[in-house]
Amino acid sequence: MLLRHTPKEINERKAVTINPAKTCQPVGAMYAALGIHGCLPHSHGSQGCCAYHRSALTRHYKEPIPAATSSFTEGASVFGGQANLVQAFNNIFTVYNPEVIAVHTTCLSETIGDDLPQIRKKARKEGKIPEGKYVICASTPSYVGSHVTGFSNMVKAMTEFSEKTGNKTGKVNLIPGWVEPCDMEEIKRLTTMLGISSIVFPDTSGVLNAPLTGEYKMFPDGGTTMEELKATGDSVGTLALGEWCSGDAARQLDKKHKVPCTVLDMPFGLKATDRFINALRNIAGVNVPDEICTERGQLVDLISDMHQYLYHKKVAIAGDPDQVIAMTEFLVSLDMCPIHIVTGTPGKKFEKRIKEITGEMPFAGNVKAKGDLFLLHQWIKNEPVDLLICNTYGKYISRDEDVPLVRWGFPILDRQGHQYFPTVGYRGGLRLLEKMLSALLDRKDRDDQERDFELVL
Numbered sequence: 001m002l003l004r005h006t007p008k009e010i011n012e013r014k015a016v017t018i019n020p021a022k023t024c025q026p027v028g029a030m031y032a033a034l035g036i037h038g039c040l041p042h043s044h045g046s047q048g049c050c051a052y053h054r055s056a057l058t059r060h061y062k063e064p065i066p067a068a069t070s071s072f073t074e075g076a077s078v079f080g081g082q083a084n085l086v087q088a089f090n091n092i093f094t095v096y097n098p099e100v101i102a103v104h105t106t107c108l109s110e111t112i113g114d115d116l117p118q119i120r121k122k123a124r125k126e127g128k129i130p131e132g133k134y135v136i137c138a139s140t141p142s143y144v145g146s147h148v149t150g151f152s153n154m155v156k157a158m159t160e161f162s163e164k165t166g167n168k169t170g171k172v173n174l175i176p177g178w179v180e181p182c183d184m185e186e187i188k189r190l191t192t193m194l195g196i197s198s199i200v201f202p203d204t205s206g207v208l209n210a211p212l213t214g215e216y217k218m219f220p221d222g223g224t225t226m227e228e229l230k231a232t233g234d235s236v237g238t239l240a241l242g243e244w245c246s247g248d249a250a251r252q253l254d255k256k257h258k259v260p261c262t263v264l265d266m267p268f269g270l271k272a273t274d275r276f277i278n279a280l281r282n283i284a285g286v287n288v289p290d291e292i293c294t295e296r297g298q299l300v301d302l303i304s305d306m307h308q309y310l311y312h313k314k315v316a317i318a319g320d321p322d323q324v325i326a327m328t329e330f331l332v333s334l335d336m337c338p339i340h341i342v343t344g345t346p347g348k349k350f351e352k353r354i355k356e357i358t359g360e361m362p363f364a365g366n367v368k369a370k371g372d373l374f375l376l377h378q379w380i381k382n383e384p385v386d387l388l389i390c391n392t393y394g395k396y397i398s399r400d401e402d403v404p405l406v407r408w409g410f411p412i413l414d415r416q417g418h419q420y421f422p423t424v425g426y427r428g429g430l431r432l433l434e435k436m437l438s439a440l441l442d443r444k445d446r447d448d449q450e451r452d453f454e455l456v457l
């Protein structure tokens with residue numbers, strides 16, 4: 001009973017979060033920055049913030065996360081961090097020679113009011129940023145939003161470098177949102193199968209799932225190049241996956257260069273993947289190849305084979321809004337019942353969307369944006385579920401309430417596989433389904449009386 005102090009009675013809370021279902025903005029900004037080739041993320045604040053952001057990502061991706069910091073001390077905390085950042089540009093480009101530095105602010109530098117674009121201009125003027133090198137600036141105050149907001153702010157900041165030459169390249173911009181590196185690979189694989197040429201940004205594949213070769217590369221081969229980022233202004237369209245993670249960047253490209261954008265749900269599960277494939281098909285005017293239809297058919301086959309074990313199973317979900325919306329839709333399409341749904345990221349649209357998706361469900365549900373895992377636990381105490389889908393922090397609730405847990409989302413600190421086995425697309429749907437079925441059937445095998453204990457399920 002690790003969470004033995006969680007009471008069943010629910011009291012209205014406004015001023016306190018307990019066991020948050022989110023982390024701070026710069027963690028997301030740092031993850032997005034790692035999806036740019038040759039980029040060194042830079043945390044404009046104290047060393048402690050940077051150490052936390054790096055370790056949050058290292059513990060999930062099991063990779064060393066390179067990042068620099070402005071190393072604020074008392075002086076910078078009072079008078080501002082301009083001198084620290086200008087000095088940092090000089091040191092970083094001299095010692096590590098990245099192509100790009102992606103700077104994000106922290107609570108401290110935001111409170112002081114440091115103006116990153118102005119500091120960048122000054123550093124450029126003083127020659128501290130060499131010719132041909134770039135600095136991306138994102139404002140990420142962590143007292144609003146969450147890691148998802150920070151990711152979105154950094155991706156939007158990347159669009160500043162887009163250019164329009166007037167010569168359309170025929171490419172499609174794909175903004176995948178905060179998904180795993182292997183999910184980005186899967187999105188690219190499906191796009192290539194459709195014969196579409198794309199620019200994916202940010203793209204952490206080949207960066208955070210790179211092979212161990214015995215040779216350390218501070219800047220791995222993967223990531224979107226600055227040339228590709230510049231070329232996004234000449235693409236025929238933009239597909240943004242996830243309103244919270246990618247919508248702002250897509251709209252910014254539309255506003256700046258009239259590159260038409262479509263914001264879709266992340267392609268988790270059958271219906272969202274159908275919409276993704278259909279949108280790609282429409283943008284590029286191509287037919288869906290047989291191989292993709294086969295993958296879809298395999299997912300439908302597994303769903304129909306195992307439907308009896310999924311039917312009306314009650315589920316609790318916590319995670320980031322874009323992921324949770326798509327997962328909720330997937331569960332409802334499987335005739336499962338997601339009855340308790342929480343995200344730590346604010347946004348009224350989230351609750352509305354979830355209510356639309358779960359409207360026809362036979363059981364009434366609870367949904368809260370800007371909620372926390374304490375509240376989710378209380379809901380489960382009041383109405384138990386058959387399955388919990390959550391990041392690693394869900395293991396405390398799972399243990400205390402004896403509910404099977406499927407680890408999904410960010411962060412996963414105590415299991416492996418999330419970097420390598422995608423959960424987007426039809427193949428990803430198979431993986432999600434396999435994980436859920438294994439959790440439910442393991443539980444059934446454990447609980448069944450001997451007379452009901454079956455060899456074949």
Ligand code: SF4
Pocket residue numbers: 024025026045048049052053105106107108142143
């Ligand atoms: S002070 Fe702000 S930016 Fe730094 S680790 Fe804490 S929440 Fe994140």
